[in-house]
Amino acid sequence: xxxxxxxxxxxxxxxxxxxxxxxxxxxxxxxxxxxxxxxxxxxxxxxxxxxxxxxxxxxxxxxxxxxxxxxxxxxxxxxxxxxxxxxxxxxxxxxxxxxxxxxxxxxxxxxxxxxxxxxxxxxxxxxxxxxxxxxxxxxxxxxxxxxxxxxxxxxxxxxxxxxxxxxxxxxxxxxxxxxxxxxxxxxxxxxxxxxxxxxxxxxxxxxxxxxxxxxxxxxxxxxxxxxxxxxxxxxxxxxxxxxxxxxxxxxxxxxxxxxxxxxx
Amino acid sequence: xxxxxxxxxxxxxxxxxxxxxxxxxxxxxxxxxxxxxxxxxxxxxxxxxxxxxxxxxxxxxxxxxxxxxxxxxxxxxxxxxxxxxxxxxxxxxxxxxxxxxxxxxxxxxxxxxxxxxxxxxxxxxxxxxxxxxxxxxxxxxxxxxxxxxxxxxxxxxxxxxxxxxxxxxxxxxxxxxxxxxxxxxxxxxxxxxxxxxxxxxxxxxxxxxxxxxxxxxxxxxxxxxxxxxxxxxxxxxxxxxxxxxxxxxxxxxxxxxxxxxxxxxxxxxxxxxxxxxxxxxxxxxxxxxxxxxxxxxxxxxxxxxxxxxxxxxxxxxxxxxxxxxxxxxxxxxxxxxxxxxxxxxxxxxxxxxxxxxxxxxxxxxxxxxxxxxxxx
Numbered sequence: 001x002x003x004x005x006x007x008x009x010x011x012x013x014x015x016x017x018x019x020x021x022x023x024x025x026x027x028x029x030x031x032x033x034x035x036x037x038x039x040x041x042x043x044x045x046x047x048x049x050x051x052x053x054x055x056x057x058x059x060x061x062x063x064x065x066x067x068x069x070x071x072x073x074x075x076x077x078x079x080x081x082x083x084x085x086x087x088x089x090x091x092x093x094x095x096x097x098x099x100x101x102x103x104x105x106x107x108x109x110x111x112x113x114x115x116x117x118x119x120x121x122x123x124x125x126x127x128x129x130x131x132x133x134x135x136x137x138x139x140x141x142x143x144x145x146x147x148x149x150x151x152x153x154x155x156x157x158x159x160x161x162x163x164x165x166x167x168x169x170x171x172x173x174x175x176x177x178x179x180x181x182x183x184x185x186x187x188x189x190x191x192x193x194x195x196x197x198x199x200x201x202x203x204x205x206x207x208x209x210x211x212x213x214x215x216x217x218x219x220x221x222x223x224x225x226x227x228x229x230x231x232x233x234x235x236x237x238x239x240x241x242x243x244x245x246x247x248x249x250x251x252x253x254x255x256x257x258x259x260x261x262x263x264x
Numbered sequence: 265x266x267x268x269x270x271x272x273x274x275x276x277x278x279x280x281x282x283x284x285x286x287x288x289x290x291x292x293x294x295x296x297x298x299x300x301x302x303x304x305x306x307x308x309x310x311x312x313x314x315x316x317x318x319x320x321x322x323x324x325x326x327x328x329x330x331x332x333x334x335x336x337x338x339x340x341x342x343x344x345x346x347x348x349x350x351x352x353x354x355x356x357x358x359x360x361x362x363x364x365x366x367x368x369x370x371x372x373x374x375x376x377x378x379x380x381x382x383x384x385x386x387x388x389x390x391x392x393x394x395x396x397x398x399x400x401x402x403x404x405x406x407x408x409x410x411x412x413x414x415x416x417x418x419x420x421x422x423x424x425x426x427x428x429x430x431x432x433x434x435x436x437x438x439x440x441x442x443x444x445x446x447x448x449x450x451x452x453x454x455x456x457x458x459x460x461x462x463x464x465x466x467x468x469x470x471x472x473x474x475x476x477x478x479x480x481x482x483x484x485x486x487x488x489x490x491x492x493x494x495x496x497x498x499x500x501x502x503x504x505x506x507x508x509x510x511x512x513x514x515x516x517x518x519x520x521x522x523x524x525x526x527x528x529x530x531x532x533x534x535x536x537x538x539x540x541x542x543x544x545x546x547x548x549x550x551x552x553x554x555x556x557x558x559x560x561x562x563x564x565x566x567x568x569x570x571x572x573x574x575x576x577x578x579x580x581x582x583x584x585x586x587x588x589x590x591x592x593x594x595x596x597x598x599x600x601x602x603x604x605x606x607x608x609x610x611x612x613x614x615x616x617x618x619x620x621x622x623x624x625x626x627x628x629x630x631x632x633x634x635x636x637x638x639x640x
Contacts (some may be wrong), residue, residue, distance in 0.1 A: 106292045144516070165367035171354045173381035173432065180355075187371045208330050 025246060032239035049240035059241060062225040069136060069211070069221060073143035078197045080144070082152025082189070085183035088152070106149045118142045121216065134216030142214040143207065147200040148242040154199060158192025179242035193257045202252035206245060285310050285436050285468040286331060291340035293326055299456065300326040302492035303340065306468065310435075313462050315471045315479040316465045316491035317515070324472045327363075327489075328438050330469060332361050345435055355384075360429035361438040364445075366421045368413035374424050375400075377411045381432040388619050399431040402461075419450045430461075436468045443478065455481050476516045480504065481533060488512050504563075506548075520567075522560040522607040526553065534637065535578070536560060540604035543580040545635045559638045564596070564609040566634035573626045579635075581628045585620050595619050 006014070032050070036043035053059045060263040088099060106114070118138075127131040166188065208223035215224060222245060229238050286308040293301040301323045308314045316324035329335035330342060333354030337399060338414070344350040344357065360381070368377050377395060382392040387427060400406045403423045413421060422442055429437060459482045462469045473479050479486045480500040487497045488511075496512045507513035510521065524538035530603045536543045536558060572582060583601030590612075592624075597608045597620065609627065610619060620626055 047465070076266035163365060163367060165363050165365050166369060168354075168362055169361070170380075172332055172334070172359075173428070174355045174384040175380075176355055176384075179384050183384075184369060188369075219516075 002163040028239050029243050029246070030241045032234055034239075037236070039234065047234040050244075052237050053240055053244075056237065058220070058225060059222075061235070062220050062222045065136065065219055066205060066221040066223075069143060070201050071141050071160045071182075072196050073138045073147060073204050074201045075150050076140070077144045077147035077200050081148045081196060082193055083202075084148065084152040085155035085159055086185075086189075089156055090135060100116060101251060103149050103152055103247075106146060111146075111207075111209040112147060115142075115210045118145065118210065118211045132259050134214060135220075136216075138214045138216070139211055139221075140220060142210050143204045146207075146210060147203055150203065151196040151200050154196035155192045158189055158195075163189055192258050195256045198252050198259070202249050205252070206249055273420075284308060284343075285345060285404035286470070287310070288327070288330075288344075289341045291327065291330060291337045291342060293330070293335065293338050294321075298494050299492050301330075301337070303525045304492070305340075306487055306494060306497065308468060309484075310468055311466050312503065313459065313469045313471065313482055313484045315473060315486045316469055316489055317473055317476060317479040319515070321475055322489040323492040324474075324489050325440055326438055328361075328472050329469060332359050332438050333357050334361075338339075358432075358435040359438060360432050360434040361440065362422075362442045362583055364440045364442070366413075366425040366442075366538045368421055368424055368428070370413050373410050373412050374405060374416075377413070377424055378428045378431055379430060385432075395431055399427045403427040418446050420452070421437040422446065422454065426458075429556060430465065434467065437462075437465075439469060439471045440473075441473055443475075444473075451478070458482060466622055467519075473494065480516070488515060490515075505636075506560065507636060508638070510559060510561075510638055513636065513638065516563050518607065518609075520562050520564060522562075522604055522606070524557055524558055524560055526556050529554065533632070536637070538602075538604065540581045540602040540606075543602070543630060543635060544578045544632050544638050546632055548637050559640065561636040561638060562606075562634055564607045564628055565594075565611070566631060567606070567608040568629040568631065569597070569608060569610065569620060569626045570629065572627045581630070583626055583628050585624050585626060587617065588622055589603075599628060600628070601638060614625050 008201055031040075033045050033047065034042055035046040035048070083188065084103075106242075119134075122132045122134060122138050126134075162185075166184060167180055170184040175183060206223060208227060211221050212224055212227070215221070220228075222241060226238050226241060229235065284307045286306065288304055288306045291301050291304045294298070300321075302326060304323070314325060318324050326335055330337055331344065332351075333349065334354065336350075344352065344359070349357070358410040370381065374381065378400060379392050379396045380397060397406070400409070403426055405420065405423045405427055408416065408420060408424070413424070416424065425442065435566055440459075444456065445564055455478055458469075458471075461484075471482065472481070480503075483500055485497060486503055487494045488503065489495065490511055496508050498506070503512060503516050507516065513519045513521070522538050522540055522543075524533055524536040524543065527537045527542075528535035533545045534545045534547055536545060538560065547559065581601035581604075584604075585597055585599055585601040586605075587598035589598075590613070594609050594611050597610070599606055601610060606628075
């Protein structure tokens with residue numbers, strides 16, 4: 001294939017598009033190093049606001065909640081989503097195509113609708129089941145709800161790309177159903193499962209809408225904390241916190257990409 | 265079935281003693297509208313190199329997968345090593361397969377791929393090591409030990425797939441077009457290696473291929489399949505020399521087909537009239553009904569060309585050479601005699617080219633013993 005260099009005009013447009021995408025993020029990152037307490041004036045470079053986060057018990061507890069929420073929900077959704085993907089690709093049953101369609105719908109439902117629906121459901125059930133009183137457990141449940149479709153779709157793509165002869169070869173070589181799954185199918189699915197888990201983790205990490213609706217007292221996460229702080233005016237420590245979240249998201253995304261490149 | 269003609273006997277493999285590895289009885293398998301296997305019955309001897317030969321979609325792979333337990337028949341019975349295979353799961357059968365795509369486990373290196381079957385059987389690691397090393401020695405892949413399948417060439421993958429199957433010491437080895445993806449030269453080399461390996465191991469090989477040369481080179485017996493059925497089952501020599509249908513004649517090697525009509529049948533000879541002239545043929549397997557339409561088959565290398573002398577005799581056709589193709593070991597001629605086109609091929613047994621030129625008139629002799637009479 002011939003290597004085509006883009007024209008100058010196309011390059012300029014592309015540069016503009018990227019500027020549009022990244023300028024807001026750049027502003028946040030830059031202002032997290034601004035020494036000025038208030039306002040947009042540049043008052044000199046400082047890392048003081050990053051250090052200040054460590055002295056802020058609210059920020060620390062929010063960070064702990066965020067990680068706990070992301071970790072638990074990712075674990076549960078990865079297990080469930082993987083089982084769903086495996087069942088869907090390996091077994092034939094009535095309504096198989098419907099299930100595939102139903103899997104995609106939660107992805108397109110607006111977050112706010114899902115959040116309201118979950119809130120409604122939890123408040124209906126909580127008088128009978130104390131577990132559903134708003135707090136970290138309900139948030140984990142809510143996050144699992146929106147993570148499962150993403151996990152299932154990523155793992156299913158991996159499974160669909162596997163040569164069926166590999167599992168036949170395992171059987172042919174004397175592997176029982178269980179041995180086949182443990183020694184062939186699962187290792188081959190693993191890159192897909194890890195990529196799905198990374199994706200789920202990132203989704204949970206920066207979710208605000210669903211968390212906000214399903215949180216209870218003491219279960220404030222970083223996005224919620226930032227939202228409530230902003231109401232009192234944007235301060236540089238929020239910029240620093242935001243920068244850290246951006247960093248975590250980038251790390252998550254890059255590792256998903258690396259994992260997917262590794263398994264071609 | 266007719267008795268083999270005496271000239272063929274020296275090519276026929278010695279009769280195989282012992283029992284049967286496979287006894288298939290009326291095996292049928294349908295996929296939706298398509299009948300992949302249509303009441304196939306076949307018995308395969310222990311220690312035999314048996315080939316299933318046919319065009320794609322003829323059912324050969326389905327039959328192979330049934331023997332391996334990866335496919336179940338809709339009806340019919342399969343006896344594997346004297347035992348009914350209906351309730352014998354694939355992973356417990358003493359049968360291993362070399363897959364067409366090799367199906368090497370991409371997450372395991374060569375040693376772990378080869379050791380896979382033995383590990384599943386939970387043999388002691390010391391024995392696994394000994395057997396894996398032995399087989400890797402035999403298939404000459406020892407230096408590839410630590411490599412992963414993605415780092416191997418086609419020929420190397422083929423050897424690893426073979427080692428991975430053979431290390432389990434199966435009673436029957438199934439090979440599904442294992443050389444299909446390799447280039448011609450490597451294929452020729454591996455054909456000989458596979459043949460020698462089978463002799464050395466003494467186990468039953470069932471080999472699926474659509475390549476007639478491959479089947480002829482390696483097999484003790486070949487089942488030619490078409491549209492889900494076995495159309496002829498014979499030794500390679502019998503199949504080549506005495507095909508029983510037009511399909512078999514055309515599928516195995518090049519051949520000339522001459523349409524004709526029986527005009528006389530007496531004293532072990534049949535006289536056939538065709539547009540190319542009269543032919544005398546030895547009385548064969550088909551009923552010599554006068555006036556019935558028949559097809560004469562002759563292999564291109566059996567036609568004898570000579571300078572034009574006399575004509576009008578049976579089995580001798582005056583023909584004109586339309587094309588000459590020199591291909592090293594042999595020279596191929598396209599001819600036309602009595603409006604019937606045919607091909608002929610002469611071995612270039614000396615460096616002096618004493619063949620014929622385009623446009624030359626020659627006399628083509630069709631020896632009666634080389635003519636095959638078919639009634640389809």
